[in-house]
Amino acid sequence: MSxxxxxxxxxxxxxxxGRAALMPYFTLGFPNPQASLEIIEAVAHSGADxxxxxxxxxxxxxxxxxIQHSTQVALHQGITVAGCLELTAELRSRxxxxxxxxxxxxxxxxxxxxxxxxAEAADAGADGFIVPDLPLEEAKGMQxxxxxxxxxxxxxxxxxxxxxxxxxxxxxxxxxxxxxxLIGVTGARSDLPSGLxxxxxxxxxxxxxxxxxxxxxxxxxxxxxxxxFSDGVIIGSALINAVEGAEDLPQAAARFVGDLRTALExxxxxxxx
Amino acid sequence: MxxxxxxxxxxxxxxxxxxVPETLMPALAELEGAYLKLRMDxxxxxxxxxxxxxxxxRPTPLSHARRLTAKFxxxxxxxxxxxxxxxxxxxxxxxxxxxxxxxxxxKRRIVAETGAGQHGVAAATACALLDLKCVVYMxxxxxxxxxxxxxxxxxxxxxxxxxxxGSQTLKDAINEAIRDWVTNVQDTHYLLGSALGPHPxxxxxxxxxxxxxxxxxxxxxxxAGKLPDQCIACVxxxxxxxxxxxxxxxxxxxxxxxxxxxxxxxxxxxxxARFADPTVGRPGVLHGTYSYxxxxxxxxxxxxxxxxxxxxxxxxGPEHALLRDLGRATYTWVTDEQALEAFGLLSxxxxxxxxxxxxxxxxxxxxxxxxxxxDQILLVNLSGRGDKDLxxxxxxxxxxxxxxxxxxxxxxx
Numbered sequence: 045m046s047x048x049x050x051x052x053x054x055x056x057x058x059x060x061x062g063r064a065a066l067m068p069y070f071t072l073g074f075p076n077p078q079a080s081l082e083i084i085e086a087v088a089h090s091g092a093d094x095x096x097x098x099x100x101x102x103x104x105x106x107x108x109x110x111i112q113h114s115t116q117v118a119l120h121q122g123i124t125v126a127g128c129l130e131l132t133a134e135l136r137s138r139x140x141x142x143x144x145x146x147x148x149x150x151x152x153x154x155x156x157x158x159x160x161x162x163a164e165a166a167d168a169g170a171d172g173f174i175v176p177d178l179p180l181e182e183a184k185g186m187q188x189x190x191x192x193x194x195x196x197x198x199x200x201x202x203x204x205x206x207x208x209x210x211x212x213x214x215x216x217x218x219x220x221x222x223x224x225x226l227i228g229v230t231g232a233r234s235d236l237p238s239g240l241x242x243x244x245x246x247x248x249x250x251x252x253x254x255x256x257x258x259x260x261x262x263x264x265x266x267x268x269x270x271x272x273f274s275d276g277v278i279i280g281s282a283l284i285n286a287v288e289g290a291e292d293l294p295q296a297a298a299r300f301v302g303d304l305r306t307a308l309e310x311x312x313x314x315x316x317x
Numbered sequence: 318m319x320x321x322x323x324x325x326x327x328x329x330x331x332x333x334x335x336x337v338p339e340t341l342m343p344a345l346a347e348l349e350g351a352y353l354k355l356r357m358d359x360x361x362x363x364x365x366x367x368x369x370x371x372x373x374x375r376p377t378p379l380s381h382a383r384r385l386t387a388k389f390x391x392x393x394x395x396x397x398x399x400x401x402x403x404x405x406x407x408x409x410x411x412x413x414x415x416x417x418x419x420x421x422x423x424k425r426r427i428v429a430e431t432g433a434g435q436h437g438v439a440a441a442t443a444c445a446l447l448d449l450k451c452v453v454y455m456x457x458x459x460x461x462x463x464x465x466x467x468x469x470x471x472x473x474x475x476x477x478x479x480x481x482x483g484s485q486t487l488k489d490a491i492n493e494a495i496r497d498w499v500t501n502v503q504d505t506h507y508l509l510g511s512a513l514g515p516h517p518x519x520x521x522x523x524x525x526x527x528x529x530x531x532x533x534x535x536x537x538x539x540x541a542g543k544l545p546d547q548c549i550a551c552v553x554x555x556x557x558x559x560x561x562x563x564x565x566x567x568x569x570x571x572x573x574x575x576x577x578x579x580x581x582x583x584x585x586x587x588x589x590a591r592f593a594d595p596t597v598g599r600p601g602v603l604h605g606t607y608s609y610x611x612x613x614x615x616x617x618x619x620x621x622x623x624x625x626x627x628x629x630x631x632x633x634g635p636e637h638a639l640l641r642d643l644g645r646a647t648y649t650w651v652t653d654e655q656a657l658e659a660f661g662l663l664s665x666x667x668x669x670x671x672x673x674x675x676x677x678x679x680x681x682x683x684x685x686x687x688x689x690x691x692d693q694i695l696l697v698n699l700s701g702r703g704d705k706d707l708x709x710x711x712x713x714x715x716x717x718x719x720x721x722x723x724x725x726x727x728x729x730x
Binding site for chain 2: 101102103105106108112119124125126149150151152153154155156176177178179181182199200201202203204205206209213224227228229
């Protein structure tokens, strides 16, 4: 199956179930490669609909302290781009079936070679890619490689995006759109940004592509709120916080993701969109 | 594709571009729009020129380094004295221009990064003058080695935020400044200090710094009656060098020479010379621009070393990568030790204490002058003054030990 179809059908089934898709993010190689596998496996079995897997980079400038820390630890553990692809393949061989989206900054991808990266990631079982420092203007090479290997290249829109940019990005998007909930970097926040629902609605007015919201979504209650007006909820830093320091990391991850899923299920009955 | 775009090219050949999160793309477009408008705006240009002459002290002189020249009986060495610009370095040319632009854009808060502290001081200076709030990010390693500049920034009313992440130097300060900008983009202008980062910064910074080369070209023609044979400048991000080179780009007989930080030598791996070793210095993306970047085989950004904090940075401005590809400029490197020697030499022989960054350019001139004829000219950009480096130099020369020993003797006697 093409990665694009895999991603689209995940959103179709959650939409059919009347709820938003749950897309946890986790950093590959954190706190070490083996442990990250087990944590992600637990996430997969606790209610995630898609999973975003982070490829560590030394200078992650769109990330706040939590994800920065996790990538530093992973790099100290010797994680590489090739290692991330091996972990992805291992997740597949362990039976993790949902769409896997690789999130990585552009320089390690360039160093690996764009075409080679997309080809090998596709072989490993990745369905799509998020490259936060690759806006539409610079994405031609990556778009071509993704088209060739039928993978989804996920673009982001932010509250600052102008109407013209929105139109252009929507036109080039496939799979889903990643809506950056706030003006800022990743990281857990105590409150959702005001105007988020209106922002999601502005994009929805222009597009029928699934809209997933990330950055700053931290708690089951926030996930429920965001899930009531979006098609997907992305949660990264809060998951890392939930496992960090826990005695049993996979168990802590499973519990947190399970709570998020329950919250999203409950938003269905209230909202029934 | 994205509506009416401006006429400024976003790339230098294959280099440059805008590799930044979506959140910042509209801010870059806004900045470009403001720049395009203001560079044609007579009032804005008049205001900038007034400040450059009555506040910065431009034009800065071009000094003939007679004793240094005589010592080698070779090429005539001329120094473009950016060390005499207000706040002690060429950085003020850029900060005043950008701070004025920020004010025109209605952005009252400035964030900046600094390595040596020269850009931070220049940013804080411009913000004090133009009544803007100023936050400067600085790595803790740099804070320790550039203490006087930290003090200056605070006196000028800026808030200096220490950066503990990564190598705790310029690269990490830029990461944090960009994160701050992403978070506060609606009321904040990122005052980037060098000719790097995403488009339009490399172009804006070059244009604001090109006053160096314009003046120097006129001055050398008037003093020596001809163009220099070579223009030499140190290259960290590359703003003083591109500012000097730009005015000479069409003068094909003038060689343009950029000097990178060779640190403890290229073989040691402890350096910041992006062009010196193709196994670690390869094209890649750092801080929003595609250029030569020191990195490992996996694309992780490499650690760097230089005695000069302002050169201690893993990427080089994208226009330099193009100038090198075109063969229009050549790039070489000078070690910490050679820079220190040149630092002492210029101080003793010309009465000018150069910044350690600028001492790299002086060292290259000293290396070239002896092999050249006496009617040839080397034009060196003395990009900043060295007061900020006294602690570093004292400890390298062992003077701080001597001083402590002396104090100890005095106390005991």
